[in-house]
Amino acid sequence: MNMTKLFCYLRFYLSYFPKLKLLYIRHQLVNQPTMNSKPQKIGLITATSLVVGNMIGVGIFVLPSALSKYGSISLLGWVFTSIGALILAKIFSNLSKIVTKSGGPYAYPKEAFGDFIGFLMAWGYWVSCWVGNAALAIGIVGGLSFFFPVLETNNVYLVIIALSLLWLFTWINTRGIKESGRVQVVTTILKLSPLVFVIIVGLFFFKFENFPAFNLTAESNIATIPAVAALTLYAFLGLECATIPAGNIKNPEKTIPKATMIGTLLTAVVYIAGTVVLFGILPLDRLQVSGAPFAEAARLIAGDFGGYFVAFGVVVSGIGVLNGWVLVTGQIPMATANDGLFPKLFKKENKNGAPVLGLIIGSLLTTGVMMLNLKEGLVDQFTFIVDIVVFVAVVPYMFTAAAYVLIKIERKTHMNSWVKTFVLGGLGFLYALWAIFGSGPDIVFYGFLMLIAGIPFYVLMRYNKKRKE
Numbered sequence: 001m002n003m004t005k006l007f008c009y010l011r012f013y014l015s016y017f018p019k020l021k022l023l024y025i026r027h028q029l030v031n032q033p034t035m036n037s038k039p040q041k042i043g044l045i046t047a048t049s050l051v052v053g054n055m056i057g058v059g060i061f062v063l064p065s066a067l068s069k070y071g072s073i074s075l076l077g078w079v080f081t082s083i084g085a086l087i088l089a090k091i092f093s094n095l096s097k098i099v100t101k102s103g104g105p106y107a108y109p110k111e112a113f114g115d116f117i118g119f120l121m122a123w124g125y126w127v128s129c130w131v132g133n134a135a136l137a138i139g140i141v142g143g144l145s146f147f148f149p150v151l152e153t154n155n156v157y158l159v160i161i162a163l164s165l166l167w168l169f170t171w172i173n174t175r176g177i178k179e180s181g182r183v184q185v186v187t188t189i190l191k192l193s194p195l196v197f198v199i200i201v202g203l204f205f206f207k208f209e210n211f212p213a214f215n216l217t218a219e220s221n222i223a224t225i226p227a228v229a230a231l232t233l234y235a236f237l238g239l240e241c242a243t244i245p246a247g248n249i250k251n252p253e254k255t256i257p258k259a260t261m262i263g264t265l266l267t268a269v270v271y272i273a274g275t276v277v278l279f280g281i282l283p284l285d286r287l288q289v290s291g292a293p294f295a296e297a298a299r300l301i302a303g304d305f306g307g308y309f310v311a312f313g314v315v316v317s318g319i320g321v322l323n324g325w326v327l328v329t330g331q332i333p334m335a336t337a338n339d340g341l342f343p344k345l346f347k348k349e350n351k352n353g354a355p356v357l358g359l360i361i362g363s364l365l366t367t368g369v370m371m372l373n374l375k376e377g378l379v380d381q382f383t384f385i386v387d388i389v390v391f392v393a394v395v396p397y398m399f400t401a402a403a404y405v406l407i408k409i410e411r412k413t414h415m416n417s418w419v420k421t422f423v424l425g426g427l428g429f430l431y432a433l434w435a436i437f438g439s440g441p442d443i444v445f446y447g448f449l450m451l452i453a454g455i456p457f458y459v460l461m462r463y464n465k466k467r468k469e
Contacts, residue, residue: 040353041250044259046181047242049188050324051263054238056191057321058139060271061294061314063235064278068287070228071216077228078275082268084229084431085236088397089264091404091428092240093257098407100252103335104243105396112403112410115341116458121399122336123454124392124447129329130362132389134369136325137162140318146292146311159370166370169323170363173330176352177248180327187320192270194313197306198281198297199273205301206280226434233435235271237393239264240400241324245331248353329362330355341461391447394435401428 042050067074092104101107105125110118141158145151151158173180217224242259246252274294278287281297290296292314298306334355337347346358405425413421436444 040176040178041248042177042181042245043250044255046185047249047255047259048263048266049181049184050241050245050327051239051259052267053184053188053191053320054241054324054328055236055263055267056188056195056270056317057136057235058143058314058318060195060235060274061143061310061317062292063232064275065287065290065293066231067228067275068212068279068284069216070224071212071214072279073215073221073224074228074232075272075275075279077225078232078268078272080225080229081232081236082272084428084435085239085264085268086261087424087428087431088401089239089260091401091424092243093260094424095400095404095407096243096246096256096260097253098411100246101335102245102247102331102338104240104246105400106332106336107243107246108403108407109396109399110339110341112406113399115339115462117399118339119336119341119458119461120451120454121396122332122341123457124451125396126329126332126336126362127450127454128389128392129325129332130365131369132393133166133322133325133329133362133366134162135389136318136322137166137366137370140165140315140322143311143314143318146295146314147308162370163367165319165322166326166363166366169319169326170359172323173327173359174350174352174354174356176354177245177327179352180323183323184320184327187316187323191313191317191320194294194298194310195270195274198294198301198310199270199277201301202277202281202297205297206277208280210281210283211279212284230435232271233394234390236264236267237390238321238324239267240397241328244328244335326359326363329366330359333358333362340465341458343461391436391443392450394432395447395451398429398432398436401425401432404428 067077070077092108095108096104099107099111101111103110103122106118106122109121138158141151141162144161151161169180169183172183215221215224219227239260242249242256242263246256249255278293278297281300282290282293286296287293292311295307295310295314298310300306302309333342333346334349336342337344337358346355346361348355348357350356402425405421408421408425
């Protein structure tokens, strides 16, 4: 009797074995990474393109006009800002060899100052990314308005095209960092082409009589240089971008420092050389009122074809920047979520190793920013958004410079190179502090409010963590 029951039970369980096996396999597929979810890796060329591509945007194509009203003293402003950017780039490069985690401007302050400061840096940087992406998408449409003037007056068309571009690059980034990297390399080459064309060929059209006087303002030289340097600061935001996806870079200890320094130096050379050449090609009265000085210079060099060539470069430049910053918008919250300081959904990756939910959430927030300003014109939208972004992007630079000194001291490596540690870290800190001061009281006030707005989210994350423990 017992044997009969045992046989019946055995046959019953065996009949369900295939279903149990199927459930087990399903559990394994859901809860464990698949073979296809291996992290994708990018090399030096792509990492350098990420740095250059995220710095050189649509701003450089119009910035020489804004600088010309100060006179040739603005070149000193470029030099001053470039030196500051190279100091910060060196700090990020050195830290990437010590702290090998992804996250860059979030990971380094967290390593030095703990979870709370790390969270605030990640929060502010993340907010600056998805808010800034709205400005970038709008800037691309501004470039397209050269070909389609209706975009300057029709805000509905403006937002529709801007949103289409935003979600196109969100989709591209969900296909993995390699796919995004290919787009970045191509757009970086295409955006540099018209700039290099005007710089090199423009030397043959250079006239010293067009060059502006040293200081055209009523202020002293000492007061004018900081004003010019503050104006050029936004053009260097993004120098840290190679440090953010560190986990997706081949040989990060070697590749990230090289990409950061090469990218920043190359960008500085293009900025300064481009401004010098334009000062010598276009008469001052024409340069000061031009909305597209590179396009005007190209038109003088090569006729209408040159103008369209540069206008196309403006659009491509914006596309490359948008693609790169959409990537960063997904990478920063993923690195923070991996440390338990952002919700878990931000670290979920698809089969391509892309933080798909983080990318979608970031782009949804960017969409909201653009929709809130639907009634504003193109220039008003761009100015409003850029003013918000600068402060929350520069604060992590300041904390990273301080973190560099502290990490070197904690690891007892500062005594071997105390000059490099304290002088480099101190100069980087002072430069970032000066940049924050130069942003103006209103921007500092609203930027500070934006930072502390993240504190309730930090409290919630800590509460959930403690409850689980």
